[in-house]
Amino acid sequence: MIKKTFIYFSLFVCISLCTSCFEILEEIKLNKDGSGTIMVTLNMSKSKTKLASLMLLDSINGYKIPSEDEIDESFKDALYHLEKTPGISNIKKTKDFDNYVFTISCDFKNVDNVNAIFKELIKKQNKNNYTNFTTTNVSYNPSENVFNRYFTYDNAIKKSFNTLKSEDRKVFNDASYTCIYRFQDKVKSVSNVDAKIAPNKGAVFLKIDALSLILGEKNVENKIQLIN
Amino acid sequence: MKKIIIAVSALFITITLSAQDLITKVPSTASAVVSIKGKNVLQLMSLEEFSNSKFGSFLEKELMDESKGKLETLEDLGLDYNNTFHYFFEMNDGVYTNCFLIPLKDGKAFTGLLRNSKIKRTITEGNLSYIQNYRGDEITMWNEDVLMFVTSSDNKVKEESYSYYNNYQSEVAVEAVVEEAVDTTEENYYNSDAYKKEQEEREKKRIERQEKREEREKEFSQEVLDKAKKIITGTYANKSILSNKSYLKSLGKGKEEVSVWVNDFATIYEQAIPSYMLGNSFNPYNFMNIDKLYGGLSLVAKLNFNENEAVIKTEYTMNDEMAELYKPMYNGKINKNFVKYINEDNMLGYMSLNLSTEGVLKAYPNLASSLFDTGSGETISESVALGAKVFSLLIDEEGASKILRGDMFLALTNLTEKQVTYTDYEYDEDFNYKEVEKTKTETIPDFMFMFTSEEQEIFNRLVRIGVKEKQLEANNGVYQLIDLPKSTPFNIYVMYKDNTVFLGSSLKDMSAIQSGRFVSKLSGAHKKNITKNASSIFVNGKKIIAQIPVESFPRELRNKVDFLTSNTEDIKFNFQKIKGNSMKGELIWEIPSEGHKNSFVYFINMIDAMMD
Numbered sequence: 001m002i003k004k005t006f007i008y009f010s011l012f013v014c015i016s017l018c019t020s021c022f023e024i025l026e027e028i029k030l031n032k033d034g035s036g037t038i039m040v041t042l043n044m045s046k047s048k049t050k051l052a053s054l055m056l057l058d059s060i061n062g063y064k065i066p067s068e069d070e071i072d073e074s075f076k077d078a079l080y081h082l083e084k085t086p087g088i089s090n091i092k093k094t095k096d097f098d099n100y101v102f103t104i105s106c107d108f109k110n111v112d113n114v115n116a117i118f119k120e121l122i123k124k125q126n127k128n129n130y131t132n133f134t135t136t137n138v139s140y141n142p143s144e145n146v147f148n149r150y151f152t153y154d155n156a157i158k159k160s161f162n163t164l165k166s167e168d169r170k171v172f173n174d175a176s177y178t179c180i181y182r183f184q185d186k187v188k189s190v191s192n193v194d195a196k197i198a199p200n201k202g203a204v205f206l207k208i209d210a211l212s213l214i215l216g217e218k219n220v221e222n223k224i225q226l227i228n
Numbered sequence: 229m230k231k232i233i234i235a236v237s238a239l240f241i242t243i244t245l246s247a248q249d250l251i252t253k254v255p256s257t258a259s260a261v262v263s264i265k266g267k268n269v270l271q272l273m274s275l276e277e278f279s280n281s282k283f284g285s286f287l288e289k290e291l292m293d294e295s296k297g298k299l300e301t302l303e304d305l306g307l308d309y310n311n312t313f314h315y316f317f318e319m320n321d322g323v324y325t326n327c328f329l330i331p332l333k334d335g336k337a338f339t340g341l342l343r344n345s346k347i348k349r350t351i352t353e354g355n356l357s358y359i360q361n362y363r364g365d366e367i368t369m370w371n372e373d374v375l376m377f378v379t380s381s382d383n384k385v386k387e388e389s390y391s392y393y394n395n396y397q398s399e400v401a402v403e404a405v406v407e408e409a410v411d412t413t414e415e416n417y418y419n420s421d422a423y424k425k426e427q428e429e430r431e432k433k434r435i436e437r438q439e440k441r442e443e444r445e446k447e448f449s450q451e452v453l454d455k456a457k458k459i460i461t462g463t464y465a466n467k468s469i470l471s472n473k474s475y476l477k478s479l480g481k482g483k484e485e486v487s488v489w490v491n492d493f494a495t496i497y498e499q500a501i502p503s504y505m506l507g508n509s510f511n512p513y514n515f516m517n518i519d520k521l522y523g524g525l526s527l528v529a530k531l532n533f534n535e536n537e538a539v540i541k542t543e544y545t546m547n548d549e550m551a552e553l554y555k556p557m558y559n560g561k562i563n564k565n566f567v568k569y570i571n572e573d574n575m576l577g578y579m580s581l582n583l584s585t586e587g588v589l590k591a592y593p594n595l596a597s598s599l600f601d602t603g604s605g606e607t608i609s610e611s612v613a614l615g616a617k618v619f620s621l622l623i624d625e626e627g628a629s630k631i632l633r634g635d636m637f638l639a640l641t642n643l644t645e646k647q648v649t650y651t652d653y654e655y656d657e658d659f660n661y662k663e664v665e666k667t668k669t670e671t672i673p674d675f676m677f678m679f680t681s682e683e684q685e686i687f688n689r690l691v692r693i694g695v696k697e698k699q700l701e702a703n704n705g706v707y708q709l710i711d712l713p714k715s716t717p718f719n720i721y722v723m724y725k726d727n728t729v730f731l732g733s734s735l736k737d738m739s740a741i742q743s744g745r746f747v748s749k750l751s752g753a754h755k756k757n758i759t760k761n762a763s764s765i766f767v768n769g770k771k772i773i774a775q776i777p778v779e780s781f782p783r784e785l786r787n788k789v790d791f792l793t794s795n796t797e798d799i800k801f802n803f804q805k806i807k808g809n810s811m812k813g814e815l816i817w818e819i820p821s822e823g824h825k826n827s828f829v830y831f832i833n834m835i836d837a838m839m840d
Contacts (some may be wrong), residue, residue: 025653046652046668049670052717099651162776178663180659196659197656199657203660205655
């Protein structure tokens with residue numbers, strides 16, 4: 001018990017000294033017929049020293065630290081949920097507990113299948129917390145050749161963020177959210193001022209720091225007009 | 229002899245206390261008293277100096293806003309800053325009273341703070357004015373010399389609600405039975421006579437309960453008012469707290485700025501357990517002898533702002549029986565080797581613990597038996613006593629103490645910068661990306677943990693198994709733990725030397741100790757703290773702050789790092805072995821030798837710097 005206290009003490013010093021941040025990468029490859037591939041990556045490798053110290057503890061700052069097994073279980077739940085969603089196939093996952101990089105990717109028949117993945121979850125969130133998040137995240141209109149990424153900012157995000165202790169908020173200081181969309185047609189225009197179009201016009205890139213997203217200063221909403 | 233000393237000190241205190249010292253208003257039945265000695269604080273920093281500080285100006289600005297410009301300075305507030313401010317807590321017959329006593333120089337000035345609505349609600353009786361809130365449990369009362377806030381809470385009211393819950397439970401049970409018997413559709417049931425009658429009954433009971441509660445609230449409101457008047461006039465049949473021996477003993481020389489005295493934990497615990505719990509299975513008094521554990525236990529804490537340091541001294545006093553039980557636990561022998569393996573030039577802090585495993589193992593069964601010995605012959609107390617006896621017979625206290633004697637030491641040595649890799653992405657112009665490995669620097673502390681064990685044979689066996697199972701890797705008598713998670717921020721090594729097991733993160737230090745090349749350096753003061761106390765903690769504030777990279781600080785503190793580095797000194801905590809019936813502790817916060825008149829001014833300067 002006492003030995004544990006001493007070791008916890010050292011780990012605690014590590015946790016307070018080591019930096020923490022993460023990156024979320026969302027990549028969608030869209031085919032002309034509206035089908036495509038989506039891949040979401042959570043990269044926490046910049047925080048791996050801190051995470052490794054955290055994982056040796058049971059809880060910190062009142063939050064329970066999940067074990068590798070528990071993270072594995074959540075992963076399985078997510079995959080099961082994907083398997084159940086119509087139009088979703090070729091589900092792949094990678095998890096790297098040494099570097100704390102996790103990815104899930106899948107093919108979809110139609111962008112609506114992507115919306116269906118999160119629909120129930122968002123509905124539940126809106127109902128329980130009186131928020132107003134859109135349940136349609138992406139859409140593709142083949143006749144006008146327009147791809148839309150939707151996002152409605154809700155003050156609840158800022159409110160939840162403000163309830164965090166300043167120490168916990170630090171996690172978001174260097175965190176970022178990156179979206180990459182690839183198309184078979186050329187991109188004509190994008191509506192999001194922070195988005196960049198590749199010189200070959202085949203892809204759109206948007207990287208936003210997490211704090212701007214949380215505070216509602218920037219967002220991932222984008223209307224991408226493709227050339228017919 | 230003891231009685232004479234107490235009588236003489238009581239006399240001395242009564243003479244030295246100024247006639248206006250508000251302590252005479254604290255009843256002898258108070259369970260806790262906190263006092264702030266204005267005079268001592270003003271000697272450290274005058275009111276004018278304080279007003280000139282940023283913190284002081286901020287408070288004055290708040291005061292001006294609050295009083296709509298009527299009061300401009302802290303002086304205008306009319307408080308007698310030279311006198312002593314008191315807080316006390318009392319529990320009596322299920323009623324808790326919290327009371328703040330603030331000395332006044334000018335009673336009228338305080339009223340400047342009151343808003344019109346409050347002035348309208350003020351009742352004046354002779355030289356006494358007061359405002360009582362609507363619920364009646366809070367009173368602000370003042371006269372020319374004293375301002376007083378009283379808040380009370382009535383446990384009896386809470387009990388009423390608990391009994392309401394019981395009644396409700398039985399009502400619901402009745403309802404369930406009725407429902408079953410009637411066996412009609414839901415609509416019919418709600419129109420049935422049985423239901424209406426039941427509702428009438430329920431409503432009648434509700435009104436009765438409400439009337440009873442309102443009556444009690446009215447009664448309680450009057451009780452609180454009577455109590456407040458009694459406190460402010462200080463007329464007690466049982467005399468003031470100055471007739472309480474334990475309190476008198478705690479007073480000492482009175483040079484501290486703040487003192488805390490908590491008396492008789494047993495009574496506090498007993499009163500804190502609501503009476504509705506008495507007699508039911510939750511009540512610990514049914515199977516535990518709380519009196520034995522906490523009876524006669526008191527706590528005194530004193531805060532002193534000295535010239536070079538701020539010190540908090542605490543003293544727990546326990547009853548004879550508990551002192552006898554605890555003593556052997558803290559009566560450990562410290563391993564003199566610990567101090568040989570520290571070099572204070574590289575030391576950021578340490579924590580030592582000096583327990584006696586043998587003492588603990590022998591004392592625990594006795595402690596358990598005595599705690600559960602309610603004298604009632606209940607099965608639980610008999611079982612605990614039997615369990616304790618069996619434990620004592622099975623455990624070889626002496627043998628166990630050979631494996632782990634109970635003395636241990638943790639030192640945090642240098643913070644080292646370690647290169648760690650992470651995965652990042654590189655994008656080409658078409659935003660195709662590839663994973664790349666980058667490196668960054670993290671600051672990791674090195675640590676060394678030591679404990680005494682005479683059983684080298686057990687250590688050797690464990691190491692042999694570890695090496696064979698590829699969990700340990702040998703390196704000239706130092707063994708590295710192999711199977712740690714890959715991203716664990718430090719390597720861990722173990723070794724055994726001179727009756728001591730070492731566990732640490734620095735191969736360099738461990739190898740040096742193993743080969744006898746370790747250069748130790750430790751001041752006499754540290755050696756004394758480590759070897760003489762039951763526990764000792766040291767934090768080298770200056771060194772830690774200087775070594776932490778600026779970017780590791782919270783953003784808002786980054787531009788204050790220079791100030792923190794030049795103004796942070798050592799922090800020490802020592803917890804002495806039990807002497808007589810008391811355990812003494814001491815927390816020392818050292819301040820830099822230059823730049824601050826004394827430690828109180830230091831803290832105000834610190835607040836000022838952080839307010840920038």
